Amino acid sequence: MKPAPFIYHDPATPEEAVALLSQHEDAKVLAGGQSLMPMLNMRFVLPDHVIDLNGVAGISGVVDSGSTLEIGAMTRQRDLVRDPAVNAKIPIMPEALEHVGHFQTRNRGTIGGSLCHLDPSAELPCLMAAYDAVLSAHGPDGVRDIPFTEWPLAYMIPTLGPDELLTKITVPYWSANHGYGFVEFARRHGDFALIAVAALLETDGDTILQASISIGGAGVRPVRLAEAEAALVGGNIGADAFKAAAEVARGIDAMSDAYVSSAYRQRLAATLVERALIKAGERAKGSA
Amino acid sequence: MADTRDIEVTVNGESHAANVETRTSLGDFLRHGLGLTGTHMGCEHGVCGACTVMVDGEAVRSCLMLAVQTNGHEVTTVEGLAEDDGTLSPLQEAFWKHHGLQCGFCTPGMLTSLTAFLRDNPDPSERDVREAISGNICRCTGYQGIVDAALDVAKTMQKGS
Ligand SMILES: Cc1cc2nc3c(=O)[nH]c(=O)nc-3n(C[C@@H](O)[C@H](O)[C@H](O)COP(=O)(O)OP(=O)(O)OC[C@H]3O[C@@H](n4cnc5c(N)ncnc54)[C@H](O)[C@@H]3O)c2cc1C
Ligand code: FES
Numbered sequence: 001m002k003p004a005p006f007i008y009h010d011p012a013t014p015e016e017a018v019a020l021l022s023q024h025e026d027a028k029v030l031a032g033g034q035s036l037m038p039m040l041n042m043r044f045v046l047p048d049h050v051i052d053l054n055g056v057a058g059i060s061g062v063v064d065s066g067s068t069l070e071i072g073a074m075t076r077q078r079d080l081v082r083d084p085a086v087n088a089k090i091p092i093m094p095e096a097l098e099h100v101g102h103f104q105t106r107n108r109g110t111i112g113g114s115l116c117h118l119d120p121s122a123e124l125p126c127l128m129a130a131y132d133a134v135l136s137a138h139g140p141d142g143v144r145d146i147p148f149t150e151w152p153l154a155y156m157i158p159t160l161g162p163d164e165l166l167t168k169i170t171v172p173y174w175s176a177n178h179g180y181g182f183v184e185f186a187r188r189h190g191d192f193a194l195i196a197v198a199a200l201l202e203t204d205g206d207t208i209l210q211a212s213i214s215i216g217g218a219g220v221r222p223v224r225l226a227e228a229e230a231a232l233v234g235g236n237i238g239a240d241a242f243k244a245a246a247e248v249a250r251g252i253d254a255m256s257d258a259y260v261s262s263a264y265r266q267r268l269a270a271t272l273v274e275r276a277l278i279k280a281g282e283r284a285k286g287s288a
Numbered sequence: 289m290a291d292t293r294d295i296e297v298t299v300n301g302e303s304h305a306a307n308v309e310t311r312t313s314l315g316d317f318l319r320h321g322l323g324l325t326g327t328h329m330g331c332e333h334g335v336c337g338a339c340t341v342m343v344d345g346e347a348v349r350s351c352l353m354l355a356v357q358t359n360g361h362e363v364t365t366v367e368g369l370a371e372d373d374g375t376l377s378p379l380q381e382a383f384w385k386h387h388g389l390q391c392g393f394c395t396p397g398m399l400t401s402l403t404a405f406l407r408d409n410p411d412p413s414e415r416d417v418r419e420a421i422s423g424n425i426c427r428c429t430g431y432q433g434i435v436d437a438a439l440d441v442a443k444t445m446q447k448g449s
């Protein structure tokens with residue numbers, strides 16, 4: 001239960017961190033450590049080099065660009081919960097973060113770490129899918145922007161080169177009047193979700209102008225319910241429309257594992273999509 | 289050869305200079321390096337909460353932080369909660385009064401977690417308290433005494449302020 005020996009580096013800038021990643025074959029980046037440290041302790045991963053991002057300048061904090069929030073990869077989950085801009089522009093994020101571990105793990109855990117770790121049932125990837133967030137990766141040749149749809153490559157593997165660093169997440173936010181709901185089902189509070197759902201609704205009072213529904217925990221990447229979103233737009237907020245969306249959710253591809261079956265995940269997805277939409281519908285104020 | 293670093297860290301108000309192997313967790317450093325065995329190591333992968341300490345006032349898992357990462361920072365362990373003369377903190381006193389502990393293994397993590405939590409949430413509901421300790425596993429008490437202790441101390445603090 002102790003990490004195998006490694007050489008520790010604490011770069012001060014993203015450029016230094018990227019240079020270290022390019023120099024060293026078997027290097028692992030350390031963010032909040034809430035997923036990596038358990039894997040080091042249990043020797044699931046045995047890197048020769050650990051590159052600590054906690055001293056890297058300029059990759060944490062939240063900036064409001066006027067239409068997006070630009071969030072540094074090293075921003076702690078607890079700081080996001082308390083951030084005024086996040087609460088004003090992306091109020092669903094604190095609601096989702098309440099489900100991410102416990103306040104002690106949120107004190108260290110970062111948004112970037114969660115998106116790079118990419119656990120299939122992690123809440124933040126599910127939320128970033130709902131927003132079509134853009135992730136900026138810093139590599140030896142500079143910075144490239146990756147739309148969230150292209151971010152997950154395979155089971156717990158993001159589209160990130162071995163010498164690239166996630167530095168920034170850009171989240172286009174919705175109007176002040178949008179409604180939102182984040183709901184999940186987990187076996188214990190603070191556990192990873194069996195299924196998590198993020199729903200966003202923009203209305204003019206009655207008619208739905210824009211809808212986003214994202215489901216986490218069903219497969220290796222979050223699923224957007226594009227068909228149900230399209231069906232909602234142009235219609236009214238109401239129980240029937242939400243039930244129809246739930247039926248679409250029941251048909252998604254869902255994995256089965258040692259704990260629950262695929263059919264159970266589909267059933268959960270249907271129930272939670274309906275609940276998330278009801279919450280979002282109640283909160284949508286109409287942007288008339 | 290082992291990769292080591294010199295660090296300077298303040299623990300319970302006292303400054304320490306030490307040479308640590310970089311892979312050493314904060315929890316192991318506190319226990320083996322400084323002899324502060326009040327911090328308990330249980331699961332060592334972030335789940336049980338027994339190892340919780342405060343770093344710069346915030347409750348964190350000491351099994352998921354490296355000692356080298358506390359260079360220049362302040363750590364408070366369970367040993368640092370009571371007064372210098374041994375007078376228990378109000379929370380410790382309430383744990384004693386409400387039987388908030390039996391074997392005591394989870395207690396250091398419960399006390400450090402709740403000390404930070406009550407500072408930030410001076411008027412919590414029972415649900416808030418249960419959520420705050422949802423990451424701290426206790427095999428003995430059934431949690432009721434712990435929750436009662438936290439609510440009692442919050443009530444007393446409210447009256448006092
Ligand atoms: C008890 C417990 C319960 C938890 N429950 C949940 C939960 O319910 N939901 C949930 O989503 N998470 C949960 N987690 C995990 C969550 O707390 C982590 O914060 C998160 O998964 C990883 O973020 P981190 O900052 O801690 O990253 P680290 O653990 O430091 O890193 C995770 C991985 O990402 C890589 N990485 C990190 N940052 C970057 C970067 N900027 N660029 C490139 N690579 C990077 C690392 O190399 C590593 O492979 C839980 C953890 C614990 C201990
Ligand atoms: S020993 Fe750190 S959480 Fe269990």
Ligand code: FES
Pocket residue numbers: 388389390391392393394395425426427428429
């Ligand atoms: S008192 Fe024994 S584990 Fe909590």
